[in-house]
Amino acid sequence: MKSGIDKNTLLKRFNRYKMFYLLMLPGFMFLVIFRYVPMLGLKYAFYDYDLRGIGDFIGFEHFLDAFKTEGFIRAFTNTLLLSTSNICIQMTLIITISLLLNEIRNQLFKKFVQTVIYLPHFLSWVVVGAVFNLLLSRQGGMVNNFIKFLGNDPLYFLGDAKLWRGTFLFIISWREVGWGTVIFLAALSGIDPQLYEAAKIDGANRWRQMINITLPHLVPVIIIVLIMNLAKIFNLFESVFVLYNPLVYKVSDVIQTYVYRSGIREFRFGYATAVGLARSVIAFILVFGTNQIVKRLRGESVL
Amino acid sequence: MKSKAWLVMFTLVLFPLVLFANGNKEATKSDESVTKVTGVFDRILITENGQKEWGDAFYNFTGLKLDIVKPEHNQYSQILSTMFAAGDYPDLLEIQTNDYLTFATSGHLIPLEGYIEASENFKSVNKDLIEAYRLKDGHIYGVPTYDGGGCVTYIRKDWLDNLGLSVPTTWDEYYNVLKAFTLNDPDGNGQNDTVGLTVPFQTGYEFDYYNRMIMQDAFFGFENKNGKWVDGFLQPEMVEAIKRFKKLYDDGFLDNEFFTNKTSTARSKVYAGQAGVMEYWSGTWATRFDDSAKNSDPKAVVIPIKPIKNAYYINRVGPAFAITKAAKNPKVIFEKFLDTMVDNGAGQVLFTHGIEGMHYEMKDGKYVMMPEPSNPDRPFDKAFSDPTLVMNNWEPLVPSAELITLSQKIQKENSVQLMLPQGGKTYMKRVGEILTLKQQIFAEAINGTYTVEEAMNNYKVKAEELGLTAIIDELNN
Numbered sequence: 181m182k183s184g185i186d187k188n189t190l191l192k193r194f195n196r197y198k199m200f201y202l203l204m205l206p207g208f209m210f211l212v213i214f215r216y217v218p219m220l221g222l223k224y225a226f227y228d229y230d231l232r233g234i235g236d237f238i239g240f241e242h243f244l245d246a247f248k249t250e251g252f253i254r255a256f257t258n259t260l261l262l263s264t265s266n267i268c269i270q271m272t273l274i275i276t277i278s279l280l281l282n283e284i285r286n287q288l289f290k291k292f293v294q295t296v297i298y299l300p301h302f303l304s305w306v307v308v309g310a311v312f313n314l315l316l317s318r319q320g321g322m323v324n325n326f327i328k329f330l331g332n333d334p335l336y337f338l339g340d341a342k343l344w345r346g347t348f349l350f351i352i353s354w355r356e357v358g359w360g361t362v363i364f365l366a367a368l369s370g371i372d373p374q375l376y377e378a379a380k381i382d383g384a385n386r387w388r389q390m391i392n393i394t395l396p397h398l399v400p401v402i403i404i405v406l407i408m409n410l411a412k413i414f415n416l417f418e419s420v421f422v423l424y425n426p427l428v429y430k431v432s433d434v435i436q437t438y439v440y441r442s443g444i445r446e447f448r449f450g451y452a453t454a455v456g457l458a459r460s461v462i463a464f465i466l467v468f469g470t471n472q473i474v475k476r477l478r479g480e481s482v483l
Numbered sequence: 484m485k486s487k488a489w490l491v492m493f494t495l496v497l498f499p500l501v502l503f504a505n506g507n508k509e510a511t512k513s514d515e516s517v518t519k520v521t522g523v524f525d526r527i528l529i530t531e532n533g534q535k536e537w538g539d540a541f542y543n544f545t546g547l548k549l550d551i552v553k554p555e556h557n558q559y560s561q562i563l564s565t566m567f568a569a570g571d572y573p574d575l576l577e578i579q580t581n582d583y584l585t586f587a588t589s590g591h592l593i594p595l596e597g598y599i600e601a602s603e604n605f606k607s608v609n610k611d612l613i614e615a616y617r618l619k620d621g622h623i624y625g626v627p628t629y630d631g632g633g634c635v636t637y638i639r640k641d642w643l644d645n646l647g648l649s650v651p652t653t654w655d656e657y658y659n660v661l662k663a664f665t666l667n668d669p670d671g672n673g674q675n676d677t678v679g680l681t682v683p684f685q686t687g688y689e690f691d692y693y694n695r696m697i698m699q700d701a702f703f704g705f706e707n708k709n710g711k712w713v714d715g716f717l718q719p720e721m722v723e724a725i726k727r728f729k730k731l732y733d734d735g736f737l738d739n740e741f742f743t744n745k746t747s748t749a750r751s752k753v754y755a756g757q758a759g760v761m762e763y764w765s766g767t768w769a770t771r772f773d774d775s776a777k778n779s780d781p782k783a784v785v786i787p788i789k790p791i792k793n794a795y796y797i798n799r800v801g802p803a804f805a806i807t808k809a810a811k812n813p814k815v816i817f818e819k820f821l822d823t824m825v826d827n828g829a830g831q832v833l834f835t836h837g838i839e840g841m842h843y844e845m846k847d848g849k850y851v852m853m854p855e856p857s858n859p860d861r862p863f864d865k866a867f868s869d870p871t872l873v874m875n876n877w878e879p880l881v882p883s884a885e886l887i888t889l890s891q892k893i894q895k896e897n898s899v900q901l902m903l904p905q906g907g908k909t910y911m912k913r914v915g916e917i918l919t920l921k922q923q924i925f926a927e928a929i930n931g932t933y934t935v936e937e938a939m940n941n942y943k944v945k946a947e948e949l950g951l952t953a954i955i956d957e958l959n960n
Contacts, residue, residue, distance in 0.1 A: 229568075230585075231567055231568070231585050231586060232589045232591075233570075233589075250945070251919065317740060318740060319738075319739070336739070339742050339743055341932075425684065425742045425743050426684065426923050426926040441915060442916075445915065446911075446914070447568075447585055448912065
């Protein structure tokens with residue numbers, strides 16, 4: 181009897197919101213067709229699959245092989261290092277810039293700054309790679325010309341293993357930080373102005389207002405963005421692909437470039453699928469783990 | 484309200500149908516008769532240069548309708564392999580040299596030696612070029628698209644003249660020319676803005692096609708030495724080659740952007756008068772180098788030169804045409820497509836010069852190439868097969884420019900023919916990682932991260948971990 185009532189309630193609710201469900205349908209279908217159906221291909225991680233076709237079932241052989249291969253371990257370490265540094269640097273810069281932008285009172289100037297810092301995001305990585313290769317070149321590149329002007333030796337920013345990571349993190353931040361402020365600025369605009377007015381009456385200066393009102397209101401957004409970024413932690417590809425070279429493989433080769441080389445260029449489809457699957461599982465653990473930590477600390481979770 | 488809901492429902496259902504409608508259209512393709520075949524090609528002329536017209540002309544000539552797929556050159560291998568992975572096999576395909584072994588052993592290609600032996604036209608094709616594609620199982624799964632050719636060294640002759648130097652014939656002379664090109668203001672502009680040698684860093688086994696003046700008798704990849712396959716990187720000759728690279732790099736006579744250079748970047752440095760020497764393909768590139776350098780300096784003269792003492796050029800195994808098991812009638816495809824390519828007549832003209840009136844024409848009693856449709860500033864060079872890399876005794880209608888002929892003569896007379904290494908399972912599995920390891924170790928040795936000897940020891944240990952001994956065994960058995 182109870183389930184009958186539930187069923188009726190469910191049907192009633194469905195009937196009430198049917199137009200919304202209908203509107204949701206294309207997106208849902210897109211999700212299923214292009215995100216879930218391709219997951220059926222994950223089975224190839226357990227098969228001997230190359231250009232000859234799908235061979236025997238080999239269980240976890242590809243996974244064991246990957247974890248024994250120096251190339252994979254190096255790619256894994258580099259990915260973790262680059263992505264974690266990237267998240268830390270970008271989050272810090274994004275929050276700082278968002279707070280600074282929020283303090284600008286001249287709206288025209290604020291819009292101008294926003295537009296300028298958004299622009300790099302719309303350049304493709306191929307263009308960004310070419311531009312920075314020119315700017316950082318030791319043969320007439322603007323940066324090295326300036327270094328030489330100061331009386332120092334030119335630096336091989338993209339060819340020196342000691343400089344590559346820093347250069348890469350700078351370039352990726354240059355492209356993404358501006359765009360990253362969009363979410364934070366939206367969150368900042370949602371803070372109740374009365375809180376600031378009350379703080380002013382209580383004698384809080386702008387610094388105190390920022391610390392005691394703005395930042396606490398940004399924490400939920402920071403957590404969401406952090407978890408979303410963690411989900412993408414192993415997705416570094418284009419940015420590395422256009423900026424790396426054999427001189428810096430040791431510090432630059434990441435999982436996606438490794439998968440590209442072994443899967444697409446060496447036709448080891450099964451192996452590349454296994455590496456890709458391992459990458460996804462680790463990313464899932466990271467996201468889930470972070471979510472659990474957040475849940476413990478704040479009593480609420482994002483997922 | 485109900486009619487509105489139906490309207491929304493109808494639109495939503497229609498949307499995916501429209502989205503996937505194209506897929507249904509493709510499904511009917513299998514019903515086509517054998518007179519229409521799908522071909523995936525790399526070097527065929529682009530759409531803007533008249534690919535469709537060429538396909539029509541080919542159909543009129545042979546009765547075979549080609550459904551041409553031409554991926555971007557720099558993604559060709561990846562796209563072709565993805566098609567195979569998806570089970571979407573074309574009837575006919577072009578395979579890049581480095582991929583031939585993998586495709587040939589994939590079990591999806593048909594052996595062609597029977598058709599080759601039965602073909603009258605193939606009797607005039609250089610036998611060595613065909614035999615290069617024979618696998619250990621005795622079968623030939625591909626035929627050359629053209630004579631593979633190779634690279635030669637191009638040098639700024641006007642810079643040599645300005646500095647009172649002659650064409651180098653030994654390593655010492657070569658080194659001194661690069662030094663003078665770097666330090667002695669060869670263009671006379673009063674600025675220190677030139678470098679002796681520029682090269683791109685080749686990330687595949689193409690490394691052995693280039694850099695021959697420095698490499699000399701060394702090989703980056705696997706080489707057949709005295710009838711036995713060895714890892715060229717571990718031979719004593721390679722140690723000396725790395726030392727020569729390092730010396731040029733340390734002294735600043737080799738482009739210090741060597742590792743980040745792409746081929747186009749390196750070429751543009753020669754065109755712009757920033758570098759005086761570069762190794763690149765013989766043939767039509769000879770005139771492109773000279774013409775492009777003249778664009779920035781009308782007095783520029785770029786010429787191909789012979790290799791220095793102890794060095795030689797390479798004649799590579801070229802890309803191959805192959806027929807898959809998906810083809811309904813491979814015999815017809817062989818006869819109408821591959822045989823026509825080397826028919827010593829109108830078919831070969833179509834494959835090389837293209838269509839009369841569109842790509843070439845008769846002028847003052849002589850055949851000349853017409854401007855390239857997509858870039859009228861330069862003449863059209865080839866429809867598919869390079870007329871300067873002919874595999875049989877056919878004489879092209881349009882004679883090549885003097886520089887082109889010279890570059891090819893130099894390359895042919897001073898080159899050794901490469902062979903394709905044929906390894907087994909370990910080779911296929913590990914060759915990519917070994918190549919990456921070589922690139923890294925080579926780069927770090929040049930860079931001074933460790934000495935050349937340390938680099939070689941390092942390579943030996945790591946390559947062994949990747950199964951190098953097993954690979955060498957596979958290559959030799």
